[in-house]
Amino acid sequence: MTRVLVIEDDPAVRRGVSVGLRHRGHETVLVATGEDGLAELVASAPEVVLLDLMLPGMSGLETCRRIRAFSQVPIVILSARDDDVDIVVGLEAGADDYVIKPASTEVIEARMRAVLRRTTPPASSDQTRTTHGDLLIDRVALRALKHGTQLALAPTELKLLLFLSAAPEQTFSRQQLLEQVWEHTFYGDYRLVDACVMRLRAKIEDDPRNPRYIQTVRGFGYRFGPL
Amino acid sequence: MIHPSLVRGLRAQLVLVFLLVSVLSAVIAATITFRQGRTAIVARAQADALQDLRAHLASRTPDLPADPTETDLRTLALQLDRAAGIRGWRTALSYRGGPLIATGAQPPLPAQLRTQAATSTTALAQRFHRGQVPWLAVALPVTAAARPQGPPPLVVYASFSLASQQQDVDTLAAAARAGALPVALVAIVPALLAARRLLRPVRRLRTAAERMAGGSLDTRVRVTGNDELADLGRTFNTMAATLQSDAAALRDMEARARRFAADVSHELRTPLAAMSAVTEVIDADATSGRLAPLTAEALQLVSDETRKLSRLVEDLIEVSRFDAGVAVLNVDEVDVGELIGKTLALRHWRDRVRTDVAPGLRARLDPRRVDVILANLVGNALRHGGTAVSVLVQVRADTEQIAVTVSDDGPGIPADLLPHVFDRFTKGDAARTRTDGSGLGLAIATENARLHGGTLTATNAPRGGTILTLTLPRHPP
Numbered sequence: 001m002t003r004v005l006v007i008e009d010d011p012a013v014r015r016g017v018s019v020g021l022r023h024r025g026h027e028t029v030l031v032a033t034g035e036d037g038l039a040e041l042v043a044s045a046p047e048v049v050l051l052d053l054m055l056p057g058m059s060g061l062e063t064c065r066r067i068r069a070f071s072q073v074p075i076v077i078l079s080a081r082d083d084d085v086d087i088v089v090g091l092e093a094g095a096d097d098y099v100i101k102p103a104s105t106e107v108i109e110a111r112m113r114a115v116l117r118r119t120t121p122p123a124s125s126d127q128t129r130t131t132h133g134d135l136l137i138d139r140v141a142l143r144a145l146k147h148g149t150q151l152a153l154a155p156t157e158l159k160l161l162l163f164l165s166a167a168p169e170q171t172f173s174r175q176q177l178l179e180q181v182w183e184h185t186f187y188g189d190y191r192l193v194d195a196c197v198m199r200l201r202a203k204i205e206d207d208p209r210n211p212r213y214i215q216t217v218r219g220f221g222y223r224f225g226p227l
Numbered sequence: 228m229i230h231p232s233l234v235r236g237l238r239a240q241l242v243l244v245f246l247l248v249s250v251l252s253a254v255i256a257a258t259i260t261f262r263q264g265r266t267a268i269v270a271r272a273q274a275d276a277l278q279d280l281r282a283h284l285a286s287r288t289p290d291l292p293a294d295p296t297e298t299d300l301r302t303l304a305l306q307l308d309r310a311a312g313i314r315g316w317r318t319a320l321s322y323r324g325g326p327l328i329a330t331g332a333q334p335p336l337p338a339q340l341r342t343q344a345a346t347s348t349t350a351l352a353q354r355f356h357r358g359q360v361p362w363l364a365v366a367l368p369v370t371a372a373a374r375p376q377g378p379p380p381l382v383v384y385a386s387f388s389l390a391s392q393q394q395d396v397d398t399l400a401a402a403a404r405a406g407a408l409p410v411a412l413v414a415i416v417p418a419l420l421a422a423r424r425l426l427r428p429v430r431r432l433r434t435a436a437e438r439m440a441g442g443s444l445d446t447r448v449r450v451t452g453n454d455e456l457a458d459l460g461r462t463f464n465t466m467a468a469t470l471q472s473d474a475a476a477l478r479d480m481e482a483r484a485r486r487f488a489a490d491v492s493h494e495l496r497t498p499l500a501a502m503s504a505v506t507e508v509i510d511a512d513a514t515s516g517r518l519a520p521l522t523a524e525a526l527q528l529v530s531d532e533t534r535k536l537s538r539l540v541e542d543l544i545e546v547s548r549f550d551a552g553v554a555v556l557n558v559d560e561v562d563v564g565e566l567i568g569k570t571l572a573l574r575h576w577r578d579r580v581r582t583d584v585a586p587g588l589r590a591r592l593d594p595r596r597v598d599v600i601l602a603n604l605v606g607n608a609l610r611h612g613g614t615a616v617s618v619l620v621q622v623r624a625d626t627e628q629i630a631v632t633v634s635d636d637g638p639g640i641p642a643d644l645l646p647h648v649f650d651r652f653t654k655g656d657a658a659r660t661r662t663d664g665s666g667l668g669l670a671i672a673t674e675n676a677r678l679h680g681g682t683l684t685a686t687n688a689p690r691g692g693t694i695l696t697l698t699l700p701r702h703p704p
Contacts, residue, residue: 010497010500010501012497012498012501013497013500013501013504015501016500016501016502016503016504016505017500017501017504019504019505019508020504020505020507020508021504023505023507023508023511024507078500080493080496080497080500081493082544083553084555101496101497101499101500101503102496102499102500102501102502102503102504102537102540103500103503103504104503104504104506104507104534105503105504105505105506105507105508106507108504173559174559175559175561175594189595190557190559191557219559219560220560
């Protein structure tokens with residue numbers, strides 16, 4: 001059972017999603033605006049947030065940025081907007097995944113669970129604490145430190161960093177990353193990967209335009225190091 | 228591109244006509260001058276000769292006896308010959324129609340002149356050619372003072388060469404000829420200028436027409452002057468303005484229609500989002516057996532139709548994205564066999580579809596879009612081929628392109644439907660208009676193939692069944 005905060009202005013969608021999730025055994029908290037959502041996030045401490053982008057008053061994007069400013073809670077955007085630029089902007093605002101409406105509860109739940117799994121440690125890692133240059137990656141406490149300061153990473157960013165750094169100098173295609181980190185089993189959006197790598201670089205690299213830790217292998221994908 | 232030779236041709240024609248006119252006028256002017264000059268020269272020579280002859284005769288005939296003897300006449304001829312001077316005429320006398328009396332050799336005289344002179348009372352002259360040299364012969368009748376009537380008793384003939392006059396005429400002709408050629412040459416300059424001036428608006432019109440044909444409907448020509456070409460330019464501008472406004476109106480209408488389709492589709496998404504989220508709950512209740520059978524059936528129908536409607540809206544949005552031209556290609560290098568395997572596995576088609584793909588074949592393509600194409604082709608084959616259909620996916624590749632064929636052993640596509648199979652909302656069977664598909668699948672597949680710079684074709688195999696072929700370039704645009 002998962003506590004889900006649904007931030008959605010359309011009452012029918014709110015009710016529908018709530019009914020679907022409750023039918024699958026989850027607990028839902030429903031709010032209609034971003035402001036209420038922020039308040040409820042503090043009050044009820046949900047495990048995952050389902051966020052609509054087109055909200056009255058404070059927009060979904062702004063809500064997403066405000067949440068990320070103080071919380072690492074997994075955020076899944078649920079939006080009817082499916083233009084490339086909307087998806088990229090949404091992911092850059094700090095969301096972990098992007099689901100396009102209409103989607104069945106099955107899909108929404110699968111995405112939610114995938115995001116939630118990112119906070120559990122990868123089973124295959126034998127090293128618990130590794131140091132890569134200025135980065136210290138702690139697989140037990142699930143955190144990353146740079147110069148001794150903890151980085152505020154969203155669950156997907158952390159999972160991507162853990163996955164890539166577990167196999168340094170090995171190149172993964174975006175499809176592989178999509179399957180391993182996002183657990184998408186279909187040909188999903190590579191934009192998800194690109195946007196997440198961009199956000200992660202902004203947090204861990206000294207110069208994001210000239211990356212040191214996460215490097216692009218043109219035509220293939222991404223690789224951690226060599227440092 | 229309009230033939231550039233047209234303009235060159237027009238210019239050549241204009242220059243040629245101009246030259247012809249100028250040469251013709253120069254030649255005509257020269258000819259008239261020449262003829263007038265020649266006539267004047269000859270007439271002058273004739274008049275001078277006659278005057279001289281008359282003067283000499285006038286001074287000598289009073290000495291002649293009334294009935295001169297042959298010796299008298301010979302003396303007169305001799306005297307006249309001696310007085311010839313530079314003209315160098317030779318004379319002969321004929322008394323009362325008698326034979327010609329000359330001092331030396333008889334001068335050449337045309338026979339016609341002699342006949343006429345026998346009865347004439349005035350001086351006669353005739354030009355004739357002797358060898359290549361023109362000669363002039365004159366006949367001067369001398370009337371006796373006692374008998375002014377009747378035929379003249381004495382006729383004095385004189386003939387002399389016109390060679391020096393001919394020389395003058397030749398010089399004149401040469402001068403006329405020499406004058407005509409430079410005139411013709413000089414005429415090229417104004418001819419070219421005139422052609423240029425005339426053709427400039429034509430060229431401007433041609434350039435403008437080319438630009439219009441290239442799609443820039445805001446093209447206008449600069450109109451100067453008030454001639455027929457200016458009128459043509461103004462008409463062209465009017466036409467361009469009409470075309471532009473028509474095209475703008477059409478584009479506007481089309482854009483509005485597209486925006487409407489896109490807006491409607493997007494607006495449908497929100498209620499569908501609510502409905503889609505609860506289909507599972509409905510399905511669970513409908514199959515639980517706790518509800519009345521009729522209610523359960525109704526719920527099942529709602530649930531199924533909701534799913535269909537969701538798919539239709541998704542397809543409509545995809546189509547409107549293609550129509551708006553905002554669909555982009557995210558090209559990546561992928562293993563084709565792996566891609567096909569994933570497409571089939573994801574839709575649980577692995578055991579129903581056979582594949583024939585060379586392992587390790589890599590290509591640059593948009594895997595998401597190719598997945599959509601393949602899913603549509605294979606799905607179509609499975610749906611319309613019947614339950615026992617066998618579907619085969621084959622991949623053939625060369626250096627330029629990759630051909631993916633999806634063939635089945637089903638009933639095939641009816642011949643009248645074959646050309647429209649990739650059109651929107653084409654349904655396989657009129658009686659089964661509500662199939663699983665939205666009717667947009669193959670149209671979307673075609674658009675996706677086109678986005679790759681590839682093609683999608685459908686044929687019926689000779690032994691029955693359908694062959695759908697997707698051709699993709701190895702290096703997409």
